[in-house]
Amino acid sequence: MSRSSRTEFLLGNGAIALGLLEAGCQVISSYPGTPSSEILPEAHRIAESEGLPLYVEWSVNEKVALDVAFAAAVTGKRAACCMKQVGLNVALDSLMSAAYMGTVGGLVVISCDDPGPHSSQTEQDTRLLARAAKVPVFDPSCPEEAREMVRTAMEISEEFRIPVILRPAIRVCHARQDLCWDPIPPRPRRAEFQRNPTRWAATPRFRLKLHEELNGKLKRIEERFATLYRFNGSDPAAEGVVPLGIIAGGVPFAVVKDLLEEEGREKEVPVLKIGTPYPFPESLAEEFLSRCEKVLVLEETDAVMEVFLRDRRKVWGRLSGHVPWEGELIPQRIAEVLDRALRDVGLDPLEASSDPEVFHLMERLQLPVRRPTLCPGCPHRAAFYAIRKALPKAIFTSDIGCYTLGLNLGAVDTCLDMGAAITMASGFSQAFAQDGELRPIVATIGDSTFYHSGTAGLLNAVYNDARFLLVILDNQVTAMTGMQPTPGLGVRADGSLGKAVPLERVVEGCGVQFLRIVDPYEIPSLVRTLKEGWDYVREPQGGIAVIIARHPCVLAYREEAIPQKKRLKILETCKECRLCIERFECPAILFDEEAGRAAIDPVLCAGCGVCLQVCPNKSIVEVKEEAGQEAPHKG
Amino acid sequence: MAKASWEVNNVLIVGVGGQGVILASEILSEVAMRSGFDVKKSEVHGMAQRGGIVSSHVRYGSEVASPLIPQGEVDVLLAFELAEAVRWIGFLSPKGRVIASRQRLVPPIVSTGLASYPEDAESILQRETWAPVLVDAQQLANQLGNPRLVNTILLGVASRLLELPHRTWRRVVSERVPKAYRELNLAAFEQGRGILGSSSVS
Numbered sequence: 019m020s021r022s023s024r025t026e027f028l029l030g031n032g033a034i035a036l037g038l039l040e041a042g043c044q045v046i047s048s049y050p051g052t053p054s055s056e057i058l059p060e061a062h063r064i065a066e067s068e069g070l071p072l073y074v075e076w077s078v079n080e081k082v083a084l085d086v087a088f089a090a091a092v093t094g095k096r097a098a099c100c101m102k103q104v105g106l107n108v109a110l111d112s113l114m115s116a117a118y119m120g121t122v123g124g125l126v127v128i129s130c131d132d133p134g135p136h137s138s139q140t141e142q143d144t145r146l147l148a149r150a151a152k153v154p155v156f157d158p159s160c161p162e163e164a165r166e167m168v169r170t171a172m173e174i175s176e177e178f179r180i181p182v183i184l185r186p187a188i189r190v191c192h193a194r195q196d197l198c199w200d201p202i203p204p205r206p207r208r209a210e211f212q213r214n215p216t217r218w219a220a221t222p223r224f225r226l227k228l229h230e231e232l233n234g235k236l237k238r239i240e241e242r243f244a245t246l247y248r249f250n251g252s253d254p255a256a257e258g259v260v261p262l263g264i265i266a267g268g269v270p271f272a273v274v275k276d277l278l279e280e281e282g283r284e285k286e287v288p289v290l291k292i293g294t295p296y297p298f299p300e301s302l303a304e305e306f307l308s309r310c311e312k313v314l315v316l317e318e319t320d321a322v323m324e325v326f327l328r329d330r331r332k333v334w335g336r337l338s339g340h341v342p343w344e345g346e347l348i349p350q351r352i353a354e355v356l357d358r359a360l361r362d363v364g365l366d367p368l369e370a371s372s373d374p375e376v377f378h379l380m381e382r383l384q385l386p387v388r389r390p391t392l393c394p395g396c397p398h399r400a401a402f403y404a405i406r407k408a409l410p411k412a413i414f415t416s417d418i419g420c421y422t423l424g425l426n427l428g429a430v431d432t433c434l435d436m437g438a439a440i441t442m443a444s445g446f447s448q449a450f451a452q453d454g455e456l457r458p459i460v461a462t463i464g465d466s467t468f469y470h471s472g473t474a475g476l477l478n479a480v481y482n483d484a485r486f487l488l489v490i491l492d493n494q495v496t497a498m499t500g501m502q503p504t505p506g507l508g509v510r511a512d513g514s515l516g517k518a519v520p521l522e523r524v525v526e527g528c529g530v531q532f533l534r535i536v537d538p539y540e541i542p543s544l545v546r547t548l549k550e551g552w553d554y555v556r557e558p559q560g561g562i563a564v565i566i567a568r569h570p571c572v573l574a575y576r577e578e579a580i581p582q583k584k585r586l587k588i589l590e591t592c593k594e595c596r597l598c599i600e601r602f603e604c605p606a607i608l609f610d611e612e613a614g615r616a617a618i619d620p621v622l623c624a625g626c627g628v629c630l631q632v633c634p635n636k637s638i639v640e641v642k643e644e645a646g647q648e649a650p651h652k653g
Numbered sequence: 654m655a656k657a658s659w660e661v662n663n664v665l666i667v668g669v670g671g672q673g674v675i676l677a678s679e680i681l682s683e684v685a686m687r688s689g690f691d692v693k694k695s696e697v698h699g700m701a702q703r704g705g706i707v708s709s710h711v712r713y714g715s716e717v718a719s720p721l722i723p724q725g726e727v728d729v730l731l732a733f734e735l736a737e738a739v740r741w742i743g744f745l746s747p748k749g750r751v752i753a754s755r756q757r758l759v760p761p762i763v764s765t766g767l768a769s770y771p772e773d774a775e776s777i778l779q780r781e782t783w784a785p786v787l788v789d790a791q792q793l794a795n796q797l798g799n800p801r802l803v804n805t806i807l808l809g810v811a812s813r814l815l816e817l818p819h820r821t822w823r824r825v826v827s828e829r830v831p832k833a834y835r836e837l838n839l840a841a842f843e844q845g846r847g848i849l850g851s852s853s854v855s
Contacts, residue, residue: 276718380742387768391761605761
């Protein structure tokens with residue numbers, strides 16, 4: 019019966035998953051997004067190996083995910099919902115109301131921040147949204163702490179009947195450390211629903227009462243946080259008042275702790291760690307402030323704790339201009355900020371550990387940027403190439419996913435938020451139509467993003483008679499975030515089969531009259547279809563034309579995507595036009611300066627052969643296996 | 654190179670998306686973990702993985718708080734690409750060493766004339782860092798019969814500077830590579846390990 023403990027070198031997201039299971043979480047919903055995507059799969063993996071009951075679902079978007087998890091919590095089960103920080107914007111409608119209504123079982127919302135940003139459209143700080151929604155938030159500094167915090171968050175949520183947020187930053191999610199755990203006993207709860215319309219369907223009159231109740235909860239949680247020494251507190255104080263103290267949370271806390279220890283100055287500059295920035299444990303901070311002449315606040319990404327400190331004259335941070343308002347607080351930036359603060363209070367500066375000369379050299383060298391690029395063989399490259407060819411003068415609205423990299427092919431002009439390829443295309447169409455102009459507009463959106471938030475925009479566009487071409491880039495997977503399934507295939511988060519909802523049925527259901535499905539590897543056929551689509555858009559009785567460019571992702575489905583790998587070669591007849599490099603931008607095609615022509619890197623080449631259709635000079639040829647002869651491509 | 658056992662060891666592994674930086678950093682972390690150290694590691698996912706600049710920080714010691722290596726604290730910079738090695742030398746500690754593959758991956762932007770590739774990357778490394786180890790890893794891998802052995806060869810070189818048990822390295826490498834390629838990878842690892850002091854180093 020007894021199994022010994024287990025140790026694994028877990029990703030921060032794995033540590034969060036482990037903490038959720040240890041807290042008895044039975045339901046997890048999520049929409050993938052860097053840096054949050056691995057939490058749900060890790061929870062499923064660990065639950066399987068521990069024999070724990072766990073329902074997981076990839077919801078179609080974050081708002082849907084939060085509603086699903088919230089309902090599970092209303093039944094008394096413990097539930098969690100995971101997303102990236104911009105996903106919380108989508109789920110905010112649900113969160114704001116859920117805070118008023120409260121829960122029965124614990125509900126933890128995990129919203130992962132991306133200071134940098136490394137893989138997001140904003141650097142927004144989830145803690146600000148927690149404050150706006152009046153929901154408590156935990157801010158872990160490392161994977162192990164994230165695991166402990168998620169357990170405590172679940173307890174607090176259930177005790178006070180309030181959703182609680184865990185806000186790990188990317189350096190927690192994508193850090194790894196060894197974690198040890200004992201067997202987790204299953205503690206399944208049965209779903210129950212107690213009718214209570216004044217709570218679960220509260221009208222404005224009852225909402226006022228719920229708001230008052232929420233404010234009372236926050237007051238009591240603040241008091242609890244002030245005694246939560248496991249996550250909040252400072253080392254025993256030095257005698258008297260020190261010239262400089264630091265209040266820090268999250269990853270910046272871990273960085274500054276290392277830095278002070280390396281320099282042997284941890285006694286000289288005390289640090290108050292706050293792991294629960296909201297509701298802010300003010301009494302702890304006030305006591306710390308009274309022992310310091312100045313306090314430097316290090317937090318990511320915005321000023322949150324800083325604004326809760328009442329004696330602003332003593333506080334240095336973003337408002338005082340000491341800490342930058344944008345960008346990740348990487349170790350060297352924290353070292354610069356700390357060094358300045360030390361000098362300003364008259365303490366010794368930090369020992370300079372790096373050579374400024376080397377950095378000047380780096381600036382002079384101007385090393386080449388390596389912009390992210392679509393993979394060799396990516397069907398999106400073929401689709402974008404065809405779009406540029408068919409309608410070179412169009413406005414290209416696009417969306418969030420790998421295909422944002424269509425930028426490199428000159429086929430992406432806008433990228434606002436999830437679903438905006440369609441809604442911005444609508445807006446452009448109406449703005450030009452008002453002036454009597456029919457501008458060609460081509461919107462591109464991925465399959466997963468279309469399911470996430472494309473349908474409302476498409477319905478709206480059809481209803482309001484907007485005119486544009488929509489190309490749904492259907493690679494049958496959520497590729498950018500690590501190959502999660504989409505509703506189109508019907509495979510679910512746990513690998514079981516659900517009911518597939520084909521894209522074409524959804525598109526037709528939105529009232530679209532022109533729908534074609536084309537394989538983007540066939541560039542001439544896609545170009546022809548795009549032109550037909552544009553003709554339809556232009557007809558007085560026309561409307562929106564939708565083309566599904568369907569070809570499996572080369573990373574997710576290597577065999578299906580390229581069943582017969584082609585061996586390719588560039589002949590001496592290459593005229594150095596560089597179209598294959600600059601316009602087609604395949605990473606496997608390089609310019610060989612010595613030979614004076616383009617060349618194919620056989621290690622990088624995926625063998626899709628799409629470039630055969632691209633070379634205007636027919637200098638790219640397939641190397642035939644049998645005779646080793648080269649046959650020019652016909653086509 | 655030797656550090657007191659309580660000190661934090663910092664290894665920065667860098668390269669270009671798709672070169673296997675993350676797997677190499679996982680192997681090193683596992684070796685350090687099994688050798689009894691507290692290990693923290695940081696990596697990149699998402700947009701940054703699509704052909705861009707990739708780096709992974711590995712830190713181990715008796716206690717490590719942050720997964721990020723501060724500037725000027727890198728003990729070993731393991732680079733899978735030459736220009737990427739140059740990009741990160743400002744992170745080296747005064748006694749830090751560079752191990753770099755001589756492979757050059759010139760990004761497309763260079764051929765458009767909008768950026769340049771440092772032709773003298775090797776001499777920059779020789780001039781600006783102490784005793785860099787430059788390895789013809791690709792050539793060696795091809796000689797061993799598989800271009801994908803580059804990572805294992807480079808880990809072998811690094812293993813000589815990192816003072817973690819040889820046996821643990823061998824065990825972790827054999828566990829983390831496909832079964833069919835186990836012997837080949839171990840041979841590649843040993844070949845890399847033998848490089849420091851032999852003639853393929855300049």
